[in-house]
Amino acid sequence: MTKTAQIRKNYRLIKLQKLSIASVLIGFLCAFLSVSLKRLTEHYEEILFHKASLNWVFFLIFPAFGLFVIYFLRQYLFKKKENKGIKEIFEVRDNANKKLPVYKVPSHFFNGLLTVVFGGSTGIEVSTVVASAAIGSVAQQKENLFNRYKTELICAGIAAGITALFNSPIAGLLFAFEVISKKITKAFALTTTLSVAIAYGFILILDEKPLFEVSVSNWHLHAFPYFLLLGIMAGIHSVYLTKSVIYIKNKFAAIKKHSIKIIFGSIIISASLLLLPQLYGEGYHAVKTIFANAESVVLTTSFTISLIGILLLKPIITSVTLASGGDGGVFAPSMFLGAFLGLLTALVLNTFFDANVIPLNFMIIGMAAMLSASIHAPFTALFLICGLINDYTLFFPILVVCLISKTTAQLLCPYTVYSYQPKTVQ
Template identity: 65%
Template sequence: MNNTTWIKKNYLRIKWQKLIVVSILIGFLSAFLGISLKKITEYYEDIFFNQTESNPLFFILFPVFGLSIIYFLRKYLFRKKENKGIKEVFESTNSTSKNLPLYKIPSHFINGLLTVIFGGSTGIEVSTVVASATIGAVAQRKQNVFRQYKTELICAGVAAGITALFSSPVAGILFALEVISKRVTRAFLISNLIAVATAFGLVFLLNEKPLFIVTITTWHLRAIPYFILLGILAGINSVYLTRCVLFFKSQFSKIKVQYFKILTGSLLLSISLFIFPQLYGEGYHAIKTLFAGSNEIPLSFSLAFTFIGIILLKPIVTSITLASGGDGGVFAPSLFIGAFLGLLVALILNTYLNANVIPVNFMVIGMAAVLSASIHAPFTAIFLVCGLTNDYTLFIPILAVCLISKYTAKLICPFTVYSYSPSLSK
């Protein structure tokens, strides 16, 4: 072996060793950030939501207070730099000159937390994704040897963050692949597998429980036509969500005075929360309530009207939350819409067609279907929802319905909130 060959092999060995070490570090930090944000958000959201139940006046005060604090933090602490959500990650991975600066970690962590706990109708998932992506981006810039692995290390942070939130390492890797990277390299596999293994190890060590406690026993072949119907409806609802987000962001961008934007958004959000408290924050409290009583809920006109109102209004209040300065995305809203849509479809089928379908199954499948269509990532949605419930009984129908919902959505609208650019709508 000549000297040049030995130096080259030694350099490669050192480079892969460093990549392994930095992937462990990214995995741990991203998972720690994700779990911390989830725990803090759950704790304070529960406290503030209970306050609104005892005094509805807080439905008016909380949104304006939360959005105002975010505005002042952005203006004075984060130097008037706005958060663009996952588009920031796309811009960074698609450009050698654009980077995710370090301040994105505290900015998204704090703003995501404040948005949700004070009633903003979105979730912390996108805040976690961008913050954990920044951890990967910062790590990549620390060593020249990682210059060529920018996308891989950003994806490692994202995958670890998703793993921490949903206790599903497969969903973490698939989200990084389907939404961010869209290609597999050896460095991607090594860094992402190590990062999610580290993240899942921390999840296991901290004994993190599934978000939803659900008992799923079986599913029946006779329900397949109804699953197809649910997939189509989920695709349509996801397009409605996407269009709402884009429309309200466009309309609110015309308001030049930032505080007018906050007051307008807060007023609309407060009215919506007062009418439908289920829309408060992530909405996971409402989903848990539905799961607990889904098999005993009788369909009535008022219940159907409530469900339809919630399904139609959720995309609007989510869009208003984001357009008026809140931090978040469409993850939690998609799961929320899917749960209510699935249960409504099941109740209608059982009441009027005597279909004898299992409501809880339709809730779980609906959650995965709307998420799949909203982000055009069916395999991420499958494993994410199965991780949320810690149950894979419905894997086959979820797979089929997620594919149906995605392609239904793509047929109507070729882009998502994340992939949209003005040229695509022309």
């Protein structure tokens, strides 16, 4: 072996070792951040939602208070920069000169936490994703050797964050590939696999429980055509969510004074929460309640109106939350909407068409279908939902319905909230 060949070999070995060490550290830090944010959010959201349930005045106070605190933090702590969600990651990925600064970690952590616990109708998933991506980006900036691996290290952070948040390493890997990277390189495989392994080991040590502990016994072949119908409906409804977010954000962007945005936004959020308290925060509390009682729910007139109200209002209140300064995205809203869309579909089929379908199955499949259609990532949605309930009984119907919902959504609207690019006037 020549001296030049030996130097190259040593360089590759050093590079591999450093990438491996960086991936392990990223995996641990992102898992720690993800679990911390999840536990804090669950704890304080439960406390504040309980307070508001006992005294409706808090439904008026909490949203405005949360949005004003977020604005204060942005102005005086986070360099007056608004969080753009996953679009920030795309901008950094596509521009060699752009980086995710380190302050994006606390910015998304605290803003995501405050948004949800004070009633903003979104979730912490996107906050976790961007904060995790920022950890990966910072690691890339600290070592000149990593300059060409910016996307891979960002994806390592994202994959670890998703793994810890949803208890699903496969969902973490697939999200990093389907939504962010769009390609697999050797460096991508190495960094994401190592970070995900560390993140998954971390949550196993902590004995993290699935978000929704449900028991799925089976599914019936006669329900399959109805599953397909649910997939088409989820695809259509996801477009309503996407269009709502984009339209309302554009309307709020025209309001120059931020205090007016907050006041106007908090009035809409508070009014919606007074009408339908299930819309508070992530809404997982409402989903858990329905999961526990899915088989005994009866389709009364008042319950039907509530379900339709949830399906129509959730995209609007989510859009208003984001447009008025809240931090988050469409992950949690999509799953929330999918659960209630699935429940309504099953109840209508059983009540009026004697279909004899299982409402719980439709709720689970609906969650996956809406998420798949909203982010155009069917395989991520498949493994993420199976990981959330820690059950793979519905694997095949979820796979088929996710593909159908995504295809339906793409036919109606080629972009998602994250990939939308506003038209520029020439």
